Amino acid sequence: xxxxxxxxxxxxxxxxxxxxxxxxxxxxxxxxxxxxxxxxxxxxxxxxxxxxxxxxxxxxxxxxxxxxxxxxxxxxxxxxxxxxxxxxxxxxxxxxxxxxxxxxxxxxxxxxxxxxxxxxxxxxxxxxxxxxxxxxxxxxxxxxxxxxxxxxxxxxxxxxxxxxxxxxxxxxxxxxxxxxxxxxxxxxxxxxxxxxxxxxxxxxxxxxxxxxxxxxxxxxxxxxxxxxxxxxxxxxxxxxxxxxxxxxxxxxxxxxxxxxxxxxxxxxxxxxxxxxxxxx
Amino acid sequence: xxxxxxxxxxxxxxxxxxxxxxxxxxxxxxxxxxxxxxxxxxxxxxxxxxxxxxxxxxxxxxxxxxxxxxxxxxxxxxxxxxxxxxxxxxxxxxxxxxxxxxxxxxxxxxxxxxxxxxxxxxxxxxxxxxxxxxxxxxxxxxxxxxxxxxxxxxxxxxxxxxxxxxxxxxxxxxxxxxxxxxxxxxxxxxxxxxxxxxxxxxxxxxxxxxxxxxxxxxxxxxxxxxxxxxxxxxxxxxxxxxxxxxxxxxxxxxxxxxxxxxxxx
Numbered sequence: 001x002x003x004x005x006x007x008x009x010x011x012x013x014x015x016x017x018x019x020x021x022x023x024x025x026x027x028x029x030x031x032x033x034x035x036x037x038x039x040x041x042x043x044x045x046x047x048x049x050x051x052x053x054x055x056x057x058x059x060x061x062x063x064x065x066x067x068x069x070x071x072x073x074x075x076x077x078x079x080x081x082x083x084x085x086x087x088x089x090x091x092x093x094x095x096x097x098x099x100x101x102x103x104x105x106x107x108x109x110x111x112x113x114x115x116x117x118x119x120x121x122x123x124x125x126x127x128x129x130x131x132x133x134x135x136x137x138x139x140x141x142x143x144x145x146x147x148x149x150x151x152x153x154x155x156x157x158x159x160x161x162x163x164x165x166x167x168x169x170x171x172x173x174x175x176x177x178x179x180x181x182x183x184x185x186x187x188x189x190x191x192x193x194x195x196x197x198x199x200x201x202x203x204x205x206x207x208x209x210x211x212x213x214x215x216x217x218x219x220x221x222x223x224x225x226x227x228x229x230x231x232x233x234x235x236x237x238x239x240x241x242x243x244x245x246x247x248x249x250x251x252x253x254x255x256x257x258x259x260x261x262x263x264x265x266x267x268x269x270x271x272x273x274x275x276x277x278x279x280x
Numbered sequence: 281x282x283x284x285x286x287x288x289x290x291x292x293x294x295x296x297x298x299x300x301x302x303x304x305x306x307x308x309x310x311x312x313x314x315x316x317x318x319x320x321x322x323x324x325x326x327x328x329x330x331x332x333x334x335x336x337x338x339x340x341x342x343x344x345x346x347x348x349x350x351x352x353x354x355x356x357x358x359x360x361x362x363x364x365x366x367x368x369x370x371x372x373x374x375x376x377x378x379x380x381x382x383x384x385x386x387x388x389x390x391x392x393x394x395x396x397x398x399x400x401x402x403x404x405x406x407x408x409x410x411x412x413x414x415x416x417x418x419x420x421x422x423x424x425x426x427x428x429x430x431x432x433x434x435x436x437x438x439x440x441x442x443x444x445x446x447x448x449x450x451x452x453x454x455x456x457x458x459x460x461x462x463x464x465x466x467x468x469x470x471x472x473x474x475x476x477x478x479x480x481x482x483x484x485x486x487x488x489x490x491x492x493x494x495x496x497x498x499x500x501x502x503x504x505x506x507x508x509x510x511x512x513x514x515x516x517x518x519x520x521x522x523x524x525x526x527x528x529x530x531x532x533x534x535x536x537x538x539x540x541x542x543x544x545x
Binding site: 026029041044055057060061072074076077194208213215216219220 | 307308310311314353354362363364366367368370371374375377379380383384387391394398402476477
């Protein structure tokens with residue numbers, strides 16, 4: 001299936017799917033939720049915060065606030081082209097588009113984890129099929145049942161999966177921080193002014209231009225920035241939790257190895273004592 | 281990874297006749313799917329609350345209120361030809377639209393229910409682990425854990441009551457915010473504005489003020505009903521817990537003392 005070809009539209013209408021279900025927020029949600037099975041509890045909380053407080057608020061509320069941003073951008077002049085030019089100077093990228101990009105970039109590192117899990121399942125499946133082939137019909141278990149448990153199992157976050165997961169968290173943090181900084185730099189803070197003064201050609205001299213709904217836009221910008229910060233805090237907490245878990249696991253493993261070595265030394269000593277005892 | 285579109289929601293079929301953006305309804309509908317999953321672990325009053333929320337608030341918001349407020353800015357006219365005066369006066373009198381406030385209110389008020397869902401999921405996870413440790417790895421037993429209804433006792437009782445209190449507090453906060461921003465809950469027909477760049481004082485006219493007042497009162501009444509339902513649910517849960525405590529504490533001195541006092545009347 002190739003996206004963007006005109007035949008796709010007929011295919012989808014024939015299958016009772018609208019163009020909106022093809023590539024939209026619910027589709028992204030379906031993808032991310034699948035990857036969520038292997039995340040920690042903090043990861044699941046992060047996903048809920050992302051989809052309820054950010055994607056939902058964006059689609060349900062914020063998009064209608066920014067809907068008339070260009071049509072209602074009015075300049076105090078009759079000069080044709082002045083409004084277009086001034087709008088373009090003060091709004092190089094709209095908030096809505098920046099947020100959409102941010103949400104898409106921030107959600108996709110979870111797919112790294114999903115790809116790794118799929119790769120692991122694929123290699124384990126191969127091993128399972130080879131093993132069952134060699135064993136022939138001696139095993140009692142049905143190989144299909146094993147494949148199903150393979151698909152449904154939840155992998156523990158250790159080893160290579162730990163590194164993949166930690167990398168995805170670091171990428172998420174970088175993207176969140178990067179986009180928030182970009183928004184802050186492009187719009188000189190999170191507040192939307194009511195009036196901007198513009199003197200780009202073809203505007204005659206300095207011209208007052210008025211932005212539509214500045215207070216409502218400021219409220220939503222602050223809301224989305226807060227939600228973004230909460231998500232960053234959750235990601236940092238999750239990263240700290242993973243690191244702590246790995247450290248305790250390695251410490252526990254070291255202790256076990258020490259006691260194992262100790263006990264094997266003791267066993268050797270006991271054996272030699274027994275031999276000595278028997279010989280005397 | 282297969283791309284599976286979400287299941288067709290109940291609400292969207294009703295709205296297809298309107299010219300609403302289908303993706304908008306899809307998101308309220310997917311929100312409905314998330315919240316109604318909590319329904320299984322709620323009390324009877326909780327289920328009534330969820331129905332009132334979705335039918336009398338979210339559905340009314342999407343189907344009716346959004347079209348009433350649709351032309352709020354384009355229909356806001358000031359008695360001047362000064363460019364920019366309309367925008368500035370609109371922004372001065374409507375810092376945040378009713379529709380956005382209601383959407384935020386509905387999202388924030390519904391999310392404490394997810395606390396309960398998370399607690400139930402955690403309990404199920406712990407039960408599964410205990411089953412596996414005790415050696416019962418029968419898949420039927422594990423499936424039963426998934427489908428059994430959790431009793432609202434112990435820590436779950438506390439989570440549930442805390443989520444109810446959060447709901448009540450958030451509802452009251454939003455009703456207060458509404459009162460602060462739009463005093464009297466009434467939409468006025470005419471506002472007088474003198475912010476720059478309007479020359480002197482200018483008359484500005486709000487579009488559909490009566491219809492907006494009707495819907496504001498309707499949504500506030502629905503909000504009030506939801507608050508009452510939540511308070512009722514808290515009282516019910518506390519009463520249930522108290523009566524259970526009294527029954528089981530029959531042998532203890534406190535319970536015996538209370539019973540003695542009650543018998544003496």
